[in-house]
Amino acid sequence: MCGIIGYVGSKNAPAILIEGLKKLEYRGYDSAGIAVLKNNKTIITKEKGTICKLEEKLKENMSTTGIGHTRWATHGVPNKINSHPHKVENITIVHNGIIENYLELKEKLINKGYNFKSDTDSEVACALICDLFKEKNDMQKVLEEFKKITRGAYAIGVLIDGVEDKIYAIRNKSPLIIGVSEEENFIASDVPAILEYTNKYILLEDMDIAIIGKNDISIFRSNKKIKNDIKIFDKKVDKIDKNGYKHFMLKEINEQPDVIRRTIESFSKKDLPNLTKYEKIDIVACGSAYHAGLIGEHLLSKKLKAVITTHIASEYRYKDINPNFKTLVIVISQSGETADSLEVIKKANEKNIDTLGIINVYKSSIAREVKYLVYTKAGFEISVATTKAYLSQITTFALMVNSKLNKEEIVKAINKTLKLEQDCINIAKKIKNQENLFFIGRGIDHYIGLEGSLKLKEISYIHSEAYPAGELKHGTISLVSKNTPFIATITDEVISEKTISNIKEVKARDGNITLIATEDIKVNEDYYDSLIQIPKVQKDLQPLLAIIILQLISYHTARLRGCDIDKPRNLAKSVTVE
Numbered sequence: 001m002c003g004i005i006g007y008v009g010s011k012n013a014p015a016i017l018i019e020g021l022k023k024l025e026y027r028g029y030d031s032a033g034i035a036v037l038k039n040n041k042t043i044i045t046k047e048k049g050t051i052c053k054l055e056e057k058l059k060e061n062m063s064t065t066g067i068g069h070t071r072w073a074t075h076g077v078p079n080k081i082n083s084h085p086h087k088v089e090n091i092t093i094v095h096n097g098i099i100e101n102y103l104e105l106k107e108k109l110i111n112k113g114y115n116f117k118s119d120t121d122s123e124v125a126c127a128l129i130c131d132l133f134k135e136k137n138d139m140q141k142v143l144e145e146f147k148k149i150t151r152g153a154y155a156i157g158v159l160i161d162g163v164e165d166k167i168y169a170i171r172n173k174s175p176l177i178i179g180v181s182e183e184e185n186f187i188a189s190d191v192p193a194i195l196e197y198t199n200k201y202i203l204l205e206d207m208d209i210a211i212i213g214k215n216d217i218s219i220f221r222s223n224k225k226i227k228n229d230i231k232i233f234d235k236k237v238d239k240i241d242k243n244g245y246k247h248f249m250l251k252e253i254n255e256q257p258d259v260i261r262r263t264i265e266s267f268s269k270k271d272l273p274n275l276t277k278y279e280k281i282d283i284v285a286c287g288s289a290y291h292a293g294l295i296g297e298h299l300l301s302k303k304l305k306a307v308i309t310t311h312i313a314s315e316y317r318y319k320d321i322n323p324n325f326k327t328l329v330i331v332i333s334q335s336g337e338t339a340d341s342l343e344v345i346k347k348a349n350e351k352n353i354d355t356l357g358i359i360n361v362y363k364s365s366i367a368r369e370v371k372y373l374v375y376t377k378a379g380f381e382i383s384v385a386t387t388k389a390y391l392s393q394i395t396t397f398a399l400m401v402n403s404k405l406n407k408e409e410i411v412k413a414i415n416k417t418l419k420l421e422q423d424c425i426n427i428a429k430k431i432k433n434q435e436n437l438f439f440i441g442r443g444i445d446h447y448i449g450l451e452g453s454l455k456l457k458e459i460s461y462i463h464s465e466a467y468p469a470g471e472l473k474h475g476t477i478s479l480v481s482k483n484t485p486f487i488a489t490i491t492d493e494v495i496s497e498k499t500i501s502n503i504k505e506v507k508a509r510d511g512n513i514t515l516i517a518t519e520d521i522k523v524n525e526d527y528y529d530s531l532i533q534i535p536k537v538q539k540d541l542q543p544l545l546a547i548i549i550l551q552l553i554s555y556h557t558a559r560l561r562g563c564d565i566d567k568p569r570n571l572a573k574s575v576t577v578e
């Protein structure tokens, strides 16, 4: 989602801003822009589309102060006018987040004579800052007032015409850090964006205001200047490279043998609380991480007495957590920045409820907020559609119930499963022109279907639904006619007979079944049209192999349809707005 970068120092700001924006590209964006201060005025260059397009438009503008932004549209279509930076009179800003009461603020500002060019809440924020600055002439006081007037989430970087060497910043619920270096300082949405220059950073907390010069940084918390708490980012960030693969997604699918090895090797029960002491465990996440949570619930429920339920974070954050039970909230997140998941943790912390994070990105916002923390070891994931991070999340749950997984066996089985790619391509050819598709399975196989369905939707844009196989006959089977495509998964032999009955019901209505089944599960060949058999491994890890097949089918279907696989339309890697 939107990314922010800012630079103040003695070097050429536009070049540094562009490089910073490139590092933020993985978050997902549809337009980009920069503003640099030159001869006491900001010069803005912005463009719909890629950062490379923006780079082409940049004129030779030597400047030593500037701010940059990648925009992921929330208010108003992706176009040049709606993209950032926004400028109102002498104030220029970049903004990540959503100002919820912007319409009411806009009306007041229009009545005061302001005109708006864009449809964005960000231009309203800019006009509000401009208006307050006329009255107060002191940006710290302006931003203090801004906090009181606005509702919502924001990380904002501000430049003032005539103030050559200062960036002003404020954050509330959207990520923002300050990069600290010698005679130059930065603002950024995350640390990797500035790592080329410095590994020293200051984390801004919600409602902090900062004034950043090339030799000085002042941070104000509750209207008082605080001591700068400089932290060190002590981890190397992986090189961003497709390594010969056509897409990051395919590269990341193929990294899964290493990922599982690392996840198993680094797992330590010491990072966990004593799970047996809880009466209730709420697993909370979004998207694929939610699907991993469902598998986690399935695995943990077999071991623990606690009542375990999985929730979608955007729903859970508005529910009351029953204080009568000793509760653990487990949040799963690849990015560690997902706004809804972060709010769940903050709410639990306020109520003194124990929290455990299963997080992939080192020192991300959620990683910093949770009481207990397990890092999944998927490495940097670039493709918007998650594959290896999801796999490491399920593996973490499997390790929570059995820390002695047979690493060599599963690595071998994953490698064997990856060799089934041609079978997946054949299925992709079969489904590439479909408009609708069903994924069916029971229990854990249904949860895999949910993830397979999400993967297919997000990158190939084919509509699909994942159904518990036994539920079809309660309504949805009315949609089955000649050749309606189904992908059925059977990895759990305890319920295989039941799923086979449901498959027969589909076949009896001329549906087309692609079956993904563990090699020891015998299904009469009259009941399917295509079959992919996956190796048998210990039970808790069996879902991992089935999901790899579904990842490959989705990938090749999207490829055959000519889709932009790593950056699917409308999606962002890190969802930092509600």
Ligand code: AGP
Residues within 6 Å of the ligand: 286, 287, 288, 289, 332, 333, 334, 335, 336, 337, 338, 341, 384, 385, 386, 387, 458, 572, 573, 574, 575
């Ligand atoms: C998965 O392919 C998606 N891109 C998406 O559902 C993702 O899993 C979700 O937004 C949660 O993200 P997180 O793991 O970074 O919190």
